[in-house]
Amino acid sequence: MTIGPSLDLVRMIVRRALSEDIGHGDVTTQAVVPTATRCAGVILARMPGVAAGIEVARIAFDEADASVTFNAGTQDGGGLAAGDVIARLAGPAASILTAERTALNFLQRMSGIATLTRRYVDAVAGLEVRILDTRKTAPGLRVLDKWAVTLGGGSNHRFGLYDGILIKDNHLRIAGGVAAAVRAARSAAPHSLKIQVEVETLGQVQQALDAGADALLLDNMGLADLRYAVEAVGGRALIEASGGVTLATVREIAETGVNYISVGALTHSPPALDIALEISQ
Amino acid sequence: MTIGPSLDLVRMIVRRALSEDIGHGDVTTQAVVPTATRCAGVILARMPGVAAGIEVARIAFDEADASVTFNAGTQDGGGLAAGDVIARLAGPAASILTAERTALNFLQRMSGIATLTRRYVDAVAGLEVRILDTRKTAPGLRVLDKWAVTLGGGSNHRFGLYDGILIKDNHLRIAGGVAAAVRAARSAAPHSLKIQVEVETLGQVQQALDAGADALLLDNMGLADLRYAVEAVGGRALIEASGGVTLATVREIAETGVNYISVGALTHSPPALDIALEISQ
Amino acid sequence: MTIGPSLDLVRMIVRRALSEDIGHGDVTTQAVVPTATRCAGVILARMPGVAAGIEVARIAFDEADASVTFNAGTQDGGGLAAGDVIARLAGPAASILTAERTALNFLQRMSGIATLTRRYVDAVAGLEVRILDTRKTAPGLRVLDKWAVTLGGGSNHRFGLYDGILIKDNHLRIAGGVAAAVRAARSAAPHSLKIQVEVETLGQVQQALDAGADALLLDNMGLADLRYAVEAVGGRALIEASGGVTLATVREIAETGVNYISVGALTHSPPALDIALEISQ
């Protein structure tokens, strides 16, 4: 089933976003929209893509005014054609107008991420590999960025520094090598966490396996080296490839047999999906 | 001089981002990096662009550990070539490694925005027009997104619904027309705020001027119409053009004589600038 | 229509006030009022004035206990005679008693501000001038203080340092004169904000107009000088008079033809309106 973040957390993020946009008040709406006026509206996709953030948009309108009704026209993760209705709204006009931009900003970013992810996932269709996100997310929006990745068909890597052990090159320069670092992690960290280590050479691969690493990160490695590493590991550890992965290269990387390919661009450079709200009185 | 946001606000955003990433603790670093180890590091640009977020990154390391020294190699708004040093760091290795990703996430997004903005600004070089941002920002990061725009040479539109009056098409559908809406705004809103209204026809332009609008928003209007509107207004109100502006079209739009061109893509779809931290012990 | 602040913001202020008063618990009520006891009560004006804060009081009881019913006897901005019913309450006695003081404190302050404002507004009846508030508000209560001013018939000046440009004497001492300051503001600030500058001499008035100021602040200027300035400006900028305005002097100041008169006392020294809650079992 779908993994989504704690809704309390989402609600807090939405509240902050509304507060950031509304401040002491929406002076335009307060001035030109009579309090009693009601309206209807539709949220429309203006380009094709994958819907994400519908539940977040629902919360945005609900936080602005619990009397606004929000009926989703599709569901998170569903495909969108240009012109598709994402949701229908009805309620006090002032509330809908005040929450509009915040709701759309969430929808546009999350749908943008889901859409980009879907393209990577489609590019490796039929292969036994998963497309992963990274921690290169918009600060403060990690749970939403990662939720959008799963809605696009990708899988989540760890959410932060607290729920996964990933010993990277910068750690290795300080920790005294792969073997020492892996052993230190096994000794100190909760047994609920797997231990992953970034390796650059076949020697390091062997050291990591010997020290008991559960997973390897092969960063910026060529295809031949990736194939070689997959064979050397022989299933004794999970293998993740990363570094400069593009839609043009992702399939050939996947074909080396790695288990995971992580793509920073999914969350650090997703083009927004164009989505608009049209009000009808 | 440069407009930057309240540093208190920035500090709060940085704290939240660190907390989002660190949670109950950086289990990898705690396990493999001895507390007493110190290190040095450089933050490097890996592609050319415009630096932005250096002061935010400084705060990120400072919040993680006030004993980390952070010496900027350039300044916010400065140009970057691939390989340029953005900052040099020294201090406790654990602190630097723990704050690394958060600091880079801010730098990569803000520099991405500044770099994209600079391209738009350069595209209209020599013309009397300003490139503006919009409210299509990453939720929770508006002050940083808008700061980055100014570092790239752009100008800020209003920061939220509270510090500018912009009567848009959705408002007009409810408020009973341009004239009524502008008059309502003049009557109700603080006199410190200008009144801007979105118009689609020359008739509306005239109504807006008659009602005392201070600025007009011409959304998705063709070049000929823009020219016509500029002439009709004759300096009696500020004119902003918006809607589907690209690097290919921005100069011809500017040449119509509008005062402002707003570009949503600056903040809703900025490609991250590739920036890395390299640790040396 | 009436401008009121974001209700989310009001709710947060009310919550803090309840928390400030209740702390770990209302020991008196917990000790002497059985949990199951219900009661009714009326909130009464004990002196004539203008009602303000009714919606805030409603929130206070709602936050304390959503099962308390609150029926307003008049509406915010309405006139009150001594003995008038402001609201009728019914619900759990403990909840009503615990929230009583907090609700009354809001009502008394806001109604005091609205009442004082109404006196200034009445004093300039028939003239084309607006009575403005200032930023001299009780710290933490600005949106409520300013809401009360509008309920009394006054208009709001900017809400903070972020939603209006007002170059004051202290800025001018540093910025190198009126012309330089106004030009700097025009160059750096969002175009959504008008630029207002404090001027003391006719020469400065001319400099301000030449540099493109949208509004002038004439502080502590005599009536003759005000008249002279109004004529000199000739409608090219808005004019606000301020400084030591009293009920005795406000009309003659208004008759000089200024557009706005700001009165700090509305929010820094408003006498509370006497309002009480009477419980009947």
Next chain:
Amino acid sequence: MTIGPSLDLVRMIVRRALSEDIGHGDVTTQAVVPTATRCAGVILARMPGVAAGIEVARIAFDEADASVTFNAGTQDGGGLAAGDVIARLAGPAASILTAERTALNFLQRMSGIATLTRRYVDAVAGLEVRILDTRKTAPGLRVLDKWAVTLGGGSNHRFGLYDGILIKDNHLRIAGGVAAAVRAARSAAPHSLKIQVEVETLGQVQQALDAGADALLLDNMGLADLRYAVEAVGGRALIEASGGVTLATVREIAETGVNYISVGALTHSPPALDIALEISQ
């Protein structure tokens, strides 16, 4: 020695006030004051009174910019003549200008309260009575309002519903009479709290004493009745008088021999003391 509130609490109140005023940034100062400019300034009393809030103003500038120096010209509780220097400031001009209004708002309110309190205290000079505040404070500012009362020579009543038991008329209507209410309070509340009850008749005075009340509140009682009650109590409980106390009546009330006189106006209607900041470059 002087009782002041927890400084952490004060700091949080000051931060909220700065945030309320500054929002996303002080656009005027950012536009017209170069970052590097430094200045000096003096905070001056413009009318005579009692200084209060100096330590709060110090915190306001410190929170805005820890590099601002703040040298008090007098101390909290000290007398002020018009023109007296309350503090001298030096530091970055932008920081001082940005924090100015917030600091002055605290100073003006607190000094206003202290000044009014001093007048009441002086009016009862030589008598064995204390002037008390009430819970009729500006919401969110109770600790500061009450601090100002002590700086004016008054004494604090309970800070909230949590640190004192005061059974008022509204409680009595529900609790079944004075005796039952006092006994319930004695049974349920922490022994660290005295039990005070509002009484209106001599019969109630006797009931309260019999039930073990520690203090009585005589609200809106005439002078003769007050004298009679004082005699009847004979020192077995503390006596507080309240209700419509003015500077004209406070001394005759005090002369009845009551121990405390509480004055709501000290904090619900204090006229601000006029205080200004003058910048010199």
Next chain:
Amino acid sequence: MTIGPSLDLVRMIVRRALSEDIGHGDVTTQAVVPTATRCAGVILARMPGVAAGIEVARIAFDEADASVTFNAGTQDGGGLAAGDVIARLAGPAASILTAERTALNFLQRMSGIATLTRRYVDAVAGLEVRILDTRKTAPGLRVLDKWAVTLGGGSNHRFGLYDGILIKDNHLRIAGGVAAAVRAARSAAPHSLKIQVEVETLGQVQQALDAGADALLLDNMGLADLRYAVEAVGGRALIEASGGVTLATVREIAETGVNYISVGALTHSPPALDIALEISQ
């Protein structure tokens, strides 16, 4: 009637506890429990004791998901046999499983405290003495720890440093003796608070009485001395005994005639009551 803390405060504590446990999401439940699945469950006591925290557990499930129904099988303060049903739950399985541990942690701690308190209260049955708690509570949980004490039949001492005056040995070393300290407290503190002082000798008892102390704290005093002090005080002040009180010694201490016996162990070392949730589909 029973004294409980402000429910707003309880709700905030519960929210923090849920957030501490859930973080970005309950990955197990999200992975293995379909969103639509509903379930029922019972919360059972696994050992005999006193129920406490039922209302807190109710809030925990309500905060997790307002659609979960929670029917208490007994009430706070009621006795429990092993196997007794504390509450029956029904609702979305994911919500119940996610909130389970947080709810149980509150129940186990609070019931543990209530159970231990009941044992002390039972040990002094028939005597005119009250068992008190102290400020030795789990940081952040004071209102719950103290609520549990009352549910076990004990009484609350002050809740913090703000709602009671207790001059302890460490204060006396600095304040210059019992008489000076008591007089200072009488002069400076709100009259709503009683003044209690720790004394070690009969001379100090006399000084405290002479200075007007309302209550005495006799810490670690032998039985003979306690009896002597009780007689010397003769009802002129309340007497609390403390220090190393155990179930074996509490009755003989009570028989000396002291009014209160405070027991730190109630809240610093309460064994948790074993309580479990059993799900049935």
Next chain:
Amino acid sequence: MTIGPSLDLVRMIVRRALSEDIGHGDVTTQAVVPTATRCAGVILARMPGVAAGIEVARIAFDEADASVTFNAGTQDGGGLAAGDVIARLAGPAASILTAERTALNFLQRMSGIATLTRRYVDAVAGLEVRILDTRKTAPGLRVLDKWAVTLGGGSNHRFGLYDGILIKDNHLRIAGGVAAAVRAARSAAPHSLKIQVEVETLGQVQQALDAGADALLLDNMGLADLRYAVEAVGGRALIEASGGVTLATVREIAETGVNYISVGALTHSPPALDIALEISQ
């Protein structure tokens, strides 16, 4: 090296604890301790045990007043004899007295946990097993409770629902058996997390292994069954035993060859270590 939680998190917990205790102010200390008075003090163990919380106590005094000096007499995790100096303090007497109880409450709880943990660790000395904590911690104090466990020589289980997958009996009743649940978890959860499942029978052990579980939880299983399970698993998964473990039984459980033994009592029922602060002027 030692794993400790994010110090930012600790600081926030300490601030809340101070605020809980101090509220609007420490009325006793404010009344009886002159502001200028300085003092020294020692924190002493009154019973033998293991020190924990020293760094937390340091933060408590630092948050109360950064000018207080705190010199630890031992270090976290060190052994204590009765009378040992844990820390020496010097600074403003008022600050030290105000923070005293909060600092001691942390020290007493954490040292109590560390001391109890050490007893379990010592009981299995020489065996290849680790003593684990659980999520049965005091709400809001999990990071400190778990830190204390590591200081006593134990190891941490997952910190919350977010950083480990543990499929328990209640999940299994809903998820349709061990195999289905483990497969669902493998499919949906981040690969950084190991998958642990509670099993009761050898059949379930086999299902769990077949489905790819990384670890098993054997709850309340007899010694013979534990031995049998250890042999059946043959190192293919980690094994944790739990349920009713006591100091009397922990060694025989360890001797069955399980990898981990989790003990809820470490954090749900730790007796506080007796620790005191003695002030000398």
